Amino acid sequence: MRFKTIKAFGYFPALLIVLLAFPGGGRPALAAGVTVAVAPGEIDVGLDFRGQEVELTGTVPAGSDVFVKVVSPARNVNLTRKGRVGFLWMKVAQAEVEGIPKMYQIFSSRKINDLPAELQAKMGIDQNFQAVRDACKVKEISGNQLRLLSGEEGKEYLDALINMYQRDNLYAVRENTVQKSGNRFRVFVPLPASVAFGETLVSVYAVDVANGKILGEAKNNFTVRPVGLVGLERAMAKTNGPLYGILAIYIALAAGLVIDLLFNYLNKLFRLSKKTVPQN
Amino acid sequence: MNIFLPVAGVQLSACLLLGLGGMVGLLSGLFGVGGGFLLTPLLMMIGVPPAVAAASDTNQIVAASVSGTLAHGRVGNVDFKLGLVMIVGGLLGGTIGTNLVRLLRQLGNFDFVIKIIYVIMLLGVGAFMFQESLQALRKKSAPGDAPAPGRPGLLQRLPLKVYFPTSGIECSVLALLGLGFLIGLLAALMGVGGGFIMLPIMIYLLRIPTLKAVGTSLFTVLFTAINVTMSQTLINQTVDLLLALLLLLGSAVGAQVGARLGRLLKAEQLRIIFSLIVLGVMAKMVYDLLVPPASLIVLGGGH
Numbered sequence: 001m002r003f004k005t006i007k008a009f010g011y012f013p014a015l016l017i018v019l020l021a022f023p024g025g026g027r028p029a030l031a032a033g034v035t036v037a038v039a040p041g042e043i044d045v046g047l048d049f050r051g052q053e054v055e056l057t058g059t060v061p062a063g064s065d066v067f068v069k070v071v072s073p074a075r076n077v078n079l080t081r082k083g084r085v086g087f088l089w090m091k092v093a094q095a096e097v098e099g100i101p102k103m104y105q106i107f108s109s110r111k112i113n114d115l116p117a118e119l120q121a122k123m124g125i126d127q128n129f130q131a132v133r134d135a136c137k138v139k140e141i142s143g144n145q146l147r148l149l150s151g152e153e154g155k156e157y158l159d160a161l162i163n164m165y166q167r168d169n170l171y172a173v174r175e176n177t178v179q180k181s182g183n184r185f186r187v188f189v190p191l192p193a194s195v196a197f198g199e200t201l202v203s204v205y206a207v208d209v210a211n212g213k214i215l216g217e218a219k220n221n222f223t224v225r226p227v228g229l230v231g232l233e234r235a236m237a238k239t240n241g242p243l244y245g246i247l248a249i250y251i252a253l254a255a256g257l258v259i260d261l262l263f264n265y266l267n268k269l270f271r272l273s274k275k276t277v278p279q280n
Numbered sequence: 281m282n283i284f285l286p287v288a289g290v291q292l293s294a295c296l297l298l299g300l301g302g303m304v305g306l307l308s309g310l311f312g313v314g315g316g317f318l319l320t321p322l323l324m325m326i327g328v329p330p331a332v333a334a335a336s337d338t339n340q341i342v343a344a345s346v347s348g349t350l351a352h353g354r355v356g357n358v359d360f361k362l363g364l365v366m367i368v369g370g371l372l373g374g375t376i377g378t379n380l381v382r383l384l385r386q387l388g389n390f391d392f393v394i395k396i397i398y399v400i401m402l403l404g405v406g407a408f409m410f411q412e413s414l415q416a417l418r419k420k421s422a423p424g425d426a427p428a429p430g431r432p433g434l435l436q437r438l439p440l441k442v443y444f445p446t447s448g449i450e451c452s453v454l455a456l457l458g459l460g461f462l463i464g465l466l467a468a469l470m471g472v473g474g475g476f477i478m479l480p481i482m483i484y485l486l487r488i489p490t491l492k493a494v495g496t497s498l499f500t501v502l503f504t505a506i507n508v509t510m511s512q513t514l515i516n517q518t519v520d521l522l523l524a525l526l527l528l529l530g531s532a533v534g535a536q537v538g539a540r541l542g543r544l545l546k547a548e549q550l551r552i553i554f555s556l557i558v559l560g561v562m563a564k565m566v567y568d569l570l571v572p573p574a575s576l577i578v579l580g581g582g583h
Contacts, residue, residue: 047522049284050291078331078580085392088569094580160577193284193291194327226286233286233521237513245513248339248521249506252528256346259532264354 034216035059036068036204044227045195054189054222060206061215062183065110067125067205070189072103072196072224074136079157093142095149095157100136102196103170104129107187109178116212123205123214127173133158168194197224287520288332294526296326301340301530308531309348309538311554312497313475314341314505317561319527328523329579335512336524338505341473343528345502348535352495355543359446359492363499365453369460370467370474370500371507377468384469395569398470402562405480409555412484416548447488447496459485460500467504475501476558483551490547495539 036058043052060066076098083092106112106125113127124131138154140147149157165171169192178187189202199221206215226234236244284291300322304315316337323333352358384390438452459481467474475497482493513519542550 045284047283050282079577080580082573082576082578088392088395089571089573090391090395090569157577160575164579194289229522230284230286237287237519237521241514244521245510245519248513248519248524249342249509251521251525252339252342252509253346255525255528256343256348256532256535257350259343259347259529259536260350263351263533263536 033059034061034204034206034218036202036218036220038202038220038222041222043191043195043222043224045197045224046226046228046230049193049195049230051193051195052191054191055186056189056202056204056220057184057186058204058218059183060180060185060204063208064206064215065209066108066178066180066185066187067112067115067123067207068107068178068187069123069125069203070103070105070107070200071203072101072200073198074099074101076100077161079161081157093140095138095140097154097157097161098137098139100132100158100161102165103191103200104132104165105171105189106173107177107189108173108175109180109185110209111175112173114209115207119207119212119214123203123207125205129162129171132162168192170194170196191224195224197226199223283522285328285520285523287518288328288336288523290327290329292326292328292523297523297526298530301344301527302534302537303530304340304527305344305347305531305534305536306538306541307534307557308341308344308498308501309351309535309540310494310542310550311475311538311557312348312479312494312501314338314345314473314501315475315531316341316473317476323523328520331518331580332520332523335509335518336520336527338508338512339519339521339524340527340531341501341505342509344531344535345498345505347532348498348539349495349502351536351539352491352498356446357492357495357539358499359444359488359496360499362444362447362449362451362456362486362488363496365456366460366463366478366496367500367503369457369462370464370504372457373461373464373466374468374504374507375464377465380465381469381471394469395565398472399562399565399569401466402476402558402565405476406555406558406562408484409480409551410559413548413551413555417546417552447486447492449487451486456486464504473501473504473508476561479554490550491542494542494550498535 036056039055039057043054054070056068076096077100079095079097080091081093081095082089085092108125112120112125115123115125120126121130133151133155136158138149138157140149140153140157162171169190178185185204200223202220202222203217204219205217207213208215225231236247281294282291283294300319304319307313307315307318316334319337319340320330320333323337324330328336349358353360381390438454440453441450442453443450463474463477463481466477478497478500479493482488482497483490486493488496509519545553
């Protein structure tokens with residue numbers, strides 16, 4: 001903490017000198033900074049939601065390469081594992097993966113493997129989503145035993161879950177998708193229909209790949225929120241279980257009743273017309 | 281027309297959901313079963329998370345069974361009195377069964393044993409019904425109902441005999457409670473609704489005419505479905521109301537069509553189709569048990 005403060009104070013005079021040397025917000029000075037803007041900042045998920053694109057724009061030092069990660073809030077996911085019992089395939093264990101984001105997308109202006117491993121780890125940007133794997137815990141319940149799985153044991157569950165997310169385009173590594181022009185960059189983040197709700201964090205890194213140095217970083221976020229009927233239903237299901245259950249049952253009962261009345265009415269109508277035809 | 285389903289968190293075609301509901305409702309109306317065995321895997325196949333699929337599917341059964349019960353009831357094919365007695369036994373059996381599951385799970389190998397028992401039971405019931413109805417069809421006996429009368433068994437010898445005018449049978453209330461209890465217990469142990477077990481028991485053990493057995497079975501399914509929907513929302517909050525609404529509109533219509541279609545078919549024809557469905561479900565279970573699954577790890581929840 002103390003070290004950081006000293007470091008910050010150390011940079012401050014330098015920054016001041018740069019700013020004074022180039023008054024009027026001169027281009028070269030700001031070029032050293034990294035900024036990122038998100039549009040739109042709020043994604044409304046209603047009944048007609050079919051996925052959406054989010055545009056990220058900003059500045060990076062000219063000549064640097066851009067690496068972006070977009071990460072949704074971490075949550076817990078339950079999984080089931082099948083295995084052989086005798087000669088049959090059955091459910092043999094359940095597991096809970098704790099603290100895994102539903103969305104983790106990576107964008108870059110250059111191949112990720114060009115980055116030194118150390119930088120990949122530092123930024124949480126690699127082909128294998130190692131940062132996600134390192135951050136989450138896998139608990140397995142098999143029979144009566146609950147145990148925390150170590151890296152290698154938990155890998156099987158994480159592989160399966162990350163594969164599922166990759167198929168849904170929630171996890172992706174999209175190399176060479178960041179467009180650069182001078183010190184400006186632009187990238188589109190495609191949010192699939194099976195979107196992750198909540199405050200999604202956007203991190204942008206400007207990297208001097210040749211020298212293996214991060215020149216600067218910027219963070220921003222956008223919120224994916226359920227609106228209208230989607231919001232109402234999600235809120236009710238989460239906060240008011242019993243009322244929600246009763247409502248669900250009443251709706252089902254009413255629907256069954258109404259459909260029956262409708263059919264009965266149609267039936268009578270049909271029979272009536274059948275009877276009247278010969279009389280005429 | 282695609283819509284976003286709030287709790288399931290996926291986007292699906294409304295027409296597809298209405299259609300799936302309609303198809304399962306048709307089976308409910310025809311055979312007095314809930315149809316969860318069919319709909320839950322289908323929903324999972326089109327991308328609904330297992331837990332949401334199972335819970336929303338149960339809510340759909342509520343609508344299908346109301347609609348179907350009323351349709352059957354209008355032509356006097358529901359024995360409400362007999363149904364109620366069996367429901368009392370069924371709820372009791374279901375409650376004890378759920379607790380028993382918890383106990384037996386701790387012994388290990390529970391799922392293995394129960395799966396095998398379930399497969400054998402489906403095979404037995406399906407094969408017996410198929411053979412019986414095939415014979416009846418060949419004979420083309422005029423009344424077409426009431427499978428060959430056997431000797432008066434234990435059911436007739438128990439005390440507290442009551443006459444059930446709708447079904448036209450006289451039976452001990454104790455026996456009915458016991459059978460209801462057994463069905464509830466088995467359903468809870470196997471994690472199924474119980475319609476599959478109910479219909480054969482009503483037709484062959486209680487000797488209720490096939491169409492009336494279908495109507496009455498549907499009436500009892502209604503209560504099981506309400507019970508399960510309620511506990512699902514309390515524990516998991518996984519019913520997707522919008523998904524359920526589309527399914528249940530379809531299935532309520534399907535159940536009406538099924539109930540009417542059932543009257544056009546001969547009782548033996550109904551029984552033989554039902555037995556083929558039972559055998560089909562069994563074959564699917566055997567397939568799932570024997571063939572290595574495409575992915576060993578899947579999202580949790582479901583039946």
